[in-house]
Amino acid sequence: MEAVQMRSITKWFGSLCALDHVDFSVREGEIHSLLGENGAGKSTLMNVLYGMLPCDEGEVLIHGKPAQIRHPSQAIELGIGMVHQHFMLTPVMTVTENVIVGGEPVNGPFVDYRSAVRQVQEMIDRYHFGIDANTKVQNLSVGEQQRVEILKALYRGANILILDEPTAVLTPQEVQELFAVLRDLKAAGKSIIIITHKLKETAAIADRVSVLRSGKMIDSGLEASRCSVNDLALMMVGRKVDLTFTRRSQCVGQVAFEVQNLNLAVKGVPVLKNLSLKVRKGQILGIAGIEGNGQTELIEVLTGLRRPDSAVILKDGKPFSGNASDFLTAGVGHIPEDRLSRGLVTPMSIEDNVILGYHRRPRFAGKGIRRSADIRAFADEKLAEFQIKAETVQTPCSALSGGNQQKVIVARVFSEDPDILIAAQPTRGVDVGAQEFIHNRLLDLRDEGKAIVLISADLDEVRRLSDRVAVIYDGRIVAENDHDVWDEMELGLLMTGGKGGVTA
């Protein structure tokens, strides 16, 4: 029996066809992986199923019955639950409040919080989720927050569960825990859809696979056990890509950038604790860690955006300090972790963005007046060099795809030939083509003898590019070693504060 059947789903965003007559079906009691790279239309398809987006054409059948799903509340009634990639939780409220809202038990006119807490705690215990129903969500780890999201769906009686990129923010250990939970749920008869672009995980957990590419369903309902990872990669990207391509540094030089005994407290809470790190010329230092262990603050300190409570920062062996402007001037480049909030002024044009931060340089401005013609020529040149897909340099950045937006940032930083580059999540949310391009540029820069600090939540990225790997946990560097010393599981253990880290 099919739990979900989607027939000929078509969705337009303006003149862009996000889904082109897509057929998709899921059987009852199976784990189905919906595979595709960023921008392929996976989330769009699932948002249509969940009633978050209306589709322009096509029909949906749930357990064989036609369904008109125009609002999430209708999806919930049909037993569909969704765990979004960006958690839909309210941090200032408790686990219970987050779970029950929309289906609260009441006692007269009042919410019956006592029985609500009891119900939620029972569910937590039944599925071995190991959290306290009375904790505020802001005090939970990312993995625990994800379990709250799953609870929300289960509380509403979901028997079809959609998980959007559920492993993106988890350590390998947490991924194993999640998979155990999913197998339990499957055994309880739930149908589960996992949206992902990770092939290994698909192979590990899915019963069947469907592959989307550029809004088209390439193949649907394949038995996962019969597909090789390479076949799936080819289907997903449409051409042969070597996602394991890399090259290591040939010539590591002097220490270019060093931080000693960095301490930082935010609102009285210590966030960075006696952290030290150094990176050499011609070296990429990868910093692995689960989000929220001080990476954001570390990036801010390393780029002059935040003053540490105490620290010694050495550039080429000499003490160095200042604000963001001083760091940029001194040749510390910065690829911000969130391009929309820190990287770009999206309503402004490409030409205005591609000089942002360097706009006072003599070639862009003199005596406080901008050299408009020079700026335009520069931007035109970068558009071609970095293969940014846009009609003109006057196009606002808000009109670009994620990959092209990221290329604008990379073009900006690389053009200034930084001695040191702080690259945070440099390929988050970009398509495979842009990812390859950016990775190659990073390796080129390293080979020119520059020092790069790479902070990324994507463990594959860190392992692939880094010459040395450091693990950040709870505001400390808990381990550091050459790139090939630890395997994935060992790194994962270190990232959760597990023992065994030796700094060599």
Place this chain on the structure above:
Amino acid sequence: MSVLITYLIPILGSTVYTATPLIFASVGGAYSVRGGVMALGLESMMMCGAFCGVVGSYYTGSVAIGFLSGILGGMLIALLHAILCVNFRVNQVISGVGLNLLATAMTTLLMQVIWGNKGTSEMVASVEGTLGGPIPILNAQSFNFFVMVAVVALGWVLLFKTRYGLRLRMVGENPKAASAVGLKVHALKYSGVLICGALAGYGGAFLSLDQLNMFVRGMTAGRGYIAVAITILGRYNPVNIVLSALLFGFCDAVQIYLQGQGIPAQLIQMLPYAATLIVLAVGVRRIQPPAGVGQHESD
């Protein structure tokens, strides 16, 4: 002892009296902000409430209908604000400012149409008499004191103890999450803004029908903006709002009292406005509004 009776008690009575309309408006503001819509239009809702209150009383001779009209007047502006901010995604600050301009212009225009005078309306039936009784401070209030107490108590219970309150707060904190669990985000936002309009309208009617018995051009005189500051200072919680509103009421009461004491009137009249500025500067720094203010359920 005699100093207490001659000065302090009248000042405290006046404190409660001047704080009352601010409490109505600010509790309303809390509902709007908790639902994720900024309350910068409070001034217009109070203004419209004050005006409609007088109009209602003028045509029917009934104070009760006057207050009812005041509520409807505030809700009318709130409805516009909700349509603009929720359906058409207008910048909430601009919408509030635009409505404030509109309310000032429309009330002045209509005053001339109805009474042929752009300064003041005719006198209308208004709240007569005070509670009296033996309790100092309270004996100078009207029945609206109890209305205010009820609004605060019910306002707190509704916001923090009921299903509706939990849902409204969820919408204000994270509209996307609220939508994803099936809540009707638009309806909830509308409800928050409309409650805001009703209460601010009542607060406005209090100005024109309880404190006075007529409408005066621009009579809210920035009280709506002061109410915005009180809403923030009260951390969007009806009970805390009472405390911060009393602080402003006290400034106003002292101001009224000092006017008879030989200090230039213009300097004293600045007091409530200066107090608001100081509170804005030092009092509200750490107060975080709900995280979802100004956001929409789909972006």
Place this chain on the structure above:
Amino acid sequence: MKKNLAISRAALKNSSLVISAAAMVISMLISALIMAICGYNPFEAYSAILTGAFGSLRGIAQTLAQATPLIFTGLAFAFAKKASLINLGVEGQMYMGALGAALVGITDLGLPAIVHVPLAVLAGFLFGAAYAAIIGGLKVKFGSNEVVAGVMLNSIAGYFINYLLNGVLLAEGSSVAQTERVCQTARLPRIFSSYQVTIAVFLAVVVCIAVRWFISHTVLGYEIRSVGMNKKAAETAGIHISKALIVAMCVSGGIAGLAGANQVLGVDRRLISDFSPGYGFNGISVSALAADNPLGVILAGLIFGILRAGALELNRSTGIPVEFVDVIQAMVVIFVSAPLMIRHMGKLTRIFRKKPAGKEV
């Protein structure tokens, strides 16, 4: 060819010019409706306004006189908006500017007019800027809401000036709260000797052009724009956010001060209590109609100048309240800020859709 047309149509539909024009038309139609309901004939009213504003030299002079403060205050609001600041304190800054100009203007410095006038105008700018700096400072240092702070400072400025005008600055023997007349050497020359329009109207246009150039061609203008659109990205780019916000606020307040200076040095030739019928708030409408574009402010200021000048005439002849112009202005603010709504209305009527495209052909 057909494709080109489609593109230009799409561009037009989204352009702020169409939104502004549509907002203006809708607001005037609704006002007409309100007038009709109130028992006045809107056709008569609008035609009377046009003849009032253009029918005579007096009308034209009156239009320009009304437009001058509106251009200044509209530009003041638009400038702050570039840094995404809502400067609701324009009214108070204008009063403080008027005070500054008056202080310099009524003092006999023994200077020739060519020095005294600019000095007094400069004083107006500086007083306005300094007063606006309070809002900027509160915003930067304490994160205070600039809208509420602006309104509070308006009231405070009003009371403060009334206090001065009833005390130390009160003209000898005057029963009205006003200063002495400003010196002959400090008076802004009038364009037509018997009408109130002064050469400040040219100054207003020049300032608009200068602001436009500043915003798009200077580094500081670029930084202010960046801060206005994304503070975090600007911070990451090493831009000093506090500086940009305070500069934006001060320039905005300074321009507002110029409106006050014109009133004192040109129109009234003295500082009179409560001289403004709300020029500061009208500036919001001017800026909205101009879509915050400094050059658009000139046109928008003129349009509202026409309405105000005509409405004054109208009031004299028919008794229709001048305030319905305020209603139009308030509605313009609302409609311009709601392009989604206007597009929605466009879809409903369809007539609106064809009109702009037809004009283009």
